[in-house]
Amino acid sequence: MSARPSTFAERGAAEVGSDKAKAVGDGARHLTEKRAAAVVAYPAMDAMRDRAREIRLHTLANLDTYVARFADAIEALGGHVFFAADAAEANDYIRGVAETADAELIVKVKSMVTEEIELNTVLEADGRTVVESDLGEFIVQLADDRPSHIVAPVLHWTRQDVGRLFADELGVPYTEEPTALNQIARTHLRRIFLEADMGISGVNFAAASTGTIAVVTNEGNGRLTTTAPRVHVAVMGMERIVPTLEDVGVMLEVLGRSATGQSLTTYTNLITGPRKQGDPDGPDELHVVILDSGRSTVLNDDVSEVLACIRCGACLNVCPVYRSVGGHAYGDIYPGPVGAVLSPVLFGFDGREQLPYACTLCGACLEVCPPRIDLPRMLVNLRERVAAEGDAFSWLGPAMKAYEFTATRPVMWRGAVDGASLAGKAKRGGWFTRLPGPGKAWTAVRDLPAPSRQSFRRWWKKNHGA
Amino acid sequence: MEREAFLSRVRSAIDLSRLPEGSDTDPGPLVPDLPPVDLVERFANALETVSGTLHVGEGLAAIDHIIERYSPGPLLAWDDGELPITGASQRFLDAGCGLIDGTVPSSADGRVDHQRGYFDVKYGLTGAEAAFAETGSIVVRSGLGRPRMASLIPLIHIVLLPEDRIFRSPMHWLTEPGSDAAGAANVVYITGPSRTADIEQKITLGVHGPRELHVILVPA
Numbered sequence A: 001m002s003a004r005p006s007t008f009a010e011r012g013a014a015e016v017g018s019d020k021a022k023a024v025g026d027g028a029r030h031l032t033e034k035r036a037a038a039v040v041a042y043p044a045m046d047a048m049r050d051r052a053r054e055i056r057l058h059t060l061a062n063l064d065t066y067v068a069r070f071a072d073a074i075e076a077l078g079g080h081v082f083f084a085a086d087a088a089e090a091n092d093y094i095r096g097v098a099e100t101a102d103a104e105l106i107v108k109v110k111s112m113v114t115e116e117i118e119l120n121t122v123l124e125a126d127g128r129t130v131v132e133s134d135l136g137e138f139i140v141q142l143a144d145d146r147p148s149h150i151v152a153p154v155l156h157w158t159r160q161d162v163g164r165l166f167a168d169e170l171g172v173p174y175t176e177e178p179t180a181l182n183q184i185a186r187t188h189l190r191r192i193f194l195e196a197d198m199g200i201s202g203v204n205f206a207a208a209s210t211g212t213i214a215v216v217t218n219e220g221n222g223r224l225t226t227t228a229p230r231v232h233v234a235v236m237g238m239e240r241i242v243p244t245l246e247d248v249g250v251m252l253e254v255l256g257r258s259a260t261g262q263s264l265t266t267y268t269n270l271i272t273g274p275r276k277q278g279d280p281d282g283p284d285e286l287h288v289v290i291l292d293s294g295r296s297t298v299l300n301d302d303v304s305e306v307l308a309c310i311r312c313g314a315c316l317n318v319c320p321v322y323r324s325v326g327g328h329a330y331g332d333i334y335p336g337p338v339g340a341v342l343s344p345v346l347f348g349f350d351g352r353e354q355l356p357y358a359c360t361l362c363g364a365c366l367e368v369c370p371p372r373i374d375l376p377r378m379l380v381n382l383r384e385r386v387a388a389e390g391d392a393f394s395w396l397g398p399a400m401k402a403y404e405f406t407a408t409r410p411v412m413w414r415g416a417v418d419g420a421s422l423a424g425k426a427k428r429g430g431w432f433t434r435l436p437g438p439g440k441a442w443t444a445v446r447d448l449p450a451p452s453r454q455s456f457r458r459w460w461k462k463n464h465g466a
Numbered sequence B: 001m002e003r004e005a006f007l008s009r010v011r012s013a014i015d016l017s018r019l020p021e022g023s024d025t026d027p028g029p030l031v032p033d034l035p036p037v038d039l040v041e042r043f044a045n046a047l048e049t050v051s052g053t054l055h056v057g058e059g060l061a062a063i064d065h066i067i068e069r070y071s072p073g074p075l076l077a078w079d080d081g082e083l084p085i086t087g088a089s090q091r092f093l094d095a096g097c098g099l100i101d102g103t104v105p106s107s108a109d110g111r112v113d114h115q116r117g118y119f120d121v122k123y124g125l126t127g128a129e130a131a132f133a134e135t136g137s138i139v140v141r142s143g144l145g146r147p148r149m150a151s152l153i154p155l156i157h158i159v160l161l162p163e164d165r166i167f168r169s170p171m172h173w174l175t176e177p178g179s180d181a182a183g184a185a186n187v188v189y190i191t192g193p194s195r196t197a198d199i200e201q202k203i204t205l206g207v208h209g210p211r212e213l214h215v216i217l218v219p220a
């Protein structure tokens, strides 16, 4: 990985206070409220989270067995399996499938892993047209922008922005009415679904025993992408697997509620092999690409549990730092607390030394994470490693300096205060003496003055001209 | 990468000291312990919450009402033999809807030509394998005489649901020995009409899939 063009702090400082970052913050707060309501409404939530955690950790501890079982099941169904060591191998294989299928037009459903391997760029370089079908991703693609959230990619866009984009790029009359914008996208993309030669999807979960893959979407683009084109290519990180389809059911119990506050995402699509004899429709060919690309390194790391992540986005939504700086400041496709842990270990620390510090250790992410991944503990672990590495981050020492780093940056500071009050731990105008759990490491170093919000910010503005 | 090389790299990366909670055996699914409810009532409420409509006690006359309201249009339907009661497609035809062939050719060109005919499908008619009272979902299974597109491409999806197929929650159905959810190439839980909240978190319906979902409850 090449060095980042700028640091998290620089990017964050540029983003904070912008309309874009504010829109992301509002959206994240809204999603947090929706999650909270769904959790209250479902008495089994806690028990399901515990079971989801147990299933995920059991799978990781036996991952080779389950990957092998899953591959056998796919092949028994008549599907093709490709094991990709890295992004290049995955992309080469998919290029080959597209070549054989003579696929000029390819339709895609939003997936983190295909963004990770930058599949679109590779296919486009071969002269193929690749169209993102999720409304948000379609906007991102048309605008040549980047997603700001793993579940809601255009959280940073206003309806006026979308209206102007559609008018400019699609040649339709300007409208900012969401229903009308939606209709424009429907009409435009419908032809593409029906005529595409190949559909590419990610995989939310995969069942090892049956070879079933789950692809969930609200819009129906996941179903269209995996039904209309003759060839379906599913790309998945190897950690998407759980032992059985019933275990997939447990994951679905917690995914929708945590992500958007829905008891189930609108379309929960369970795909078991290509079109069967006698089926009137569905893809004739199924290819499943199972990707390692750094995951075995993560599996062997102190933070291996982060592979239990189900990509619900709840930790982003609740994170005071994410809410302040938005998704782009993180510099990689995985933002927020999970990104701050995953990106350095998956893509390398180089240029990402600050990510573990993009956190106030408020513990809110652990509270909401469905499989209860202890992200704050992992961030402390990564800080220690960054500090031990020395030079690249020499200006920022070990844990104690984390406070200074935070306090000298209004972005982080605001994050810290918001986060603490969110957790109901702030004593406004008083002092934080002890934060529970992971915050201990922080407050053990020195007491942290909790400023009255207004006066501190005014003071900051006056003195630092922020 | 060769399969064995890939798997052995994974195997050697597993360090149980770093995954202390990784049990030896699969803990398996959990069926939620939920308070007992009237299944039809709960399903009706949950379906309404996700912007679907339930028709109780109307029988196939519900189809006439829907077409009266939205006017006739092209229909993509499951074969009569796959639906829980006969005569449903005929209602559409009698009301002036044209039936579209739901069998897609396997050849690449033939397929695209055929699917172009789906652009303006107005009505989709399917059965349902099961429904979930907790979530307001219906379960639709692919197979012979059951085009997937019938629940996906139309503007209005009409579902015939036998009353005795409502389960308490998704896990209650999935863990039933008879559910065989992996037995078809496609099983989908549909929870309301197609929706998006991508633009400013405002929910709008019918982005790629149906804008309306009507569930007609039929006696078992």
Ligand code: SF4
Pocket: A308, A309, A310, A311, A312, A313, A314, A315, A316, A338, A365, A368, A369, A370, A371, A372, A373
């Ligand atoms: S780390 Fe947890 S909360 Fe964050 S996206 Fe993953 S599963 Fe969701």
